[in-house]
Amino acid sequence: MSRNNRVLVPQAKAGLDRFKMEAASEVGVNLKEGYNGDLTSREAGSVGGQMVKRMVESYEKKL
Template identity: 75%
Template sequence: MAYKTLVPEARAGLDKFKMESATEVGVNLKQGYNGDLTAREAGSIGGNMVKKMVEAYEQGLK
């Protein structure tokens, strides 16, 4: 997936975060092209990432 990061230096961290999230939800994500993933698999990765970001934000509010 091509996305534009606001902070280019953050790309490696985002990629690592994405790989960790894929592992947690049981999706075999590989470096490079992942067009063979189903929409459900890709969505579960993104959903897990958002869930973790919201949790981290909420923890920061406490």
């Protein structure tokens, strides 16, 4: 199985990790540093959805 989850700008990794943790806490998902493969699909999806929602809101404010 191929994974394409690499960070294109390595210097951004810490910021992305903080952003992910903030989004997870907003939706009530308990993320931990490192492996989070024990999350349900619903939990992982809600974190990703919250991240996208915040990115879209940020982009719209800049328009």
